[in-house]
């Protein structure tokens with residue numbers, strides 16, 4: 001297996017244990033029971049060829065990945081918590097094999113096939129993998145990933161997604177609300193911050209902004225945005 005990038009997660013209040021605990025205690029309100037309507041509405045704006053390979057960073061066990069497979073795309077995801085990846089394959093009834101990483105025994109890749117499509121979900125900290133690990137990617141679908149990162153990690157995260165996907169176009173979903181009212185995750189992200197993270201590499205188009213609800217704080221005024229990042 002190719003060389004692993006030697007970058008470690010910087011210290012922050014959302015260390016791996018934070019997410020392990022969320023999955024272990026099933027505190028996963030971010031996990032959607034339905035395919036995201038904005039994904040369905042706007043995925044075609046990426047203008048992908050059939051059988052393109054879509055990268056889903058911080059994928060959890062999102063059934064959006066199942067929708068992508070149903071549409072005829074291959075999927076590669078990265079998720080820190082192994083039980084989330086196991087739950088995805090078991091709940092969706094997809095049989096899998098596990099490929100071990102030759103250099104790092106903490107990293108593995110669950111591989112499965114559904115219809116004619118392949119799905120590969122890496123169990124790893126996204127900052128420890130390189131483009132040679134995840135292979136060719138045609139597009140990125142970022143839902144609840146950038147907004148799961150605390151502000152101090154976001155520049156590093158956005159650069160890592162750019163590097164891993166080799167500047168592939170992205171469909172990016174973000175939330176905007178008054179961060180003084182509530183601590184993240186999910187974090188509020190402004191249009192200016194998206195420019196800051198991505199404008200050196202992409203043209204940024206806001207596709208839609210609509211009222212949304214945070215499960216953990218239903219009374220708050222929240223807007224959800226979807227962006228197309230393209231060359």
Ligand SMILES: C[S@@+](CC[C@H](N)C(=O)[O-])C[C@H]1O[C@@H](n2cnc3c(N)ncnc32)[C@H](O)[C@@H]1O
Pocket residue numbers: 009019020030031032057058059060061062078079080081084124125126127143144145148
């Ligand atoms: C808010 S959830 C979103 C999951 C998925 N995108 C969805 O829409 O349901 C964020 C996920 O990122 C994972 N995660 C957090 N930090 C990570 C990291 N550094 N590398 C890989 N995965 C990470 C967490 O375990 C969690 O499953």
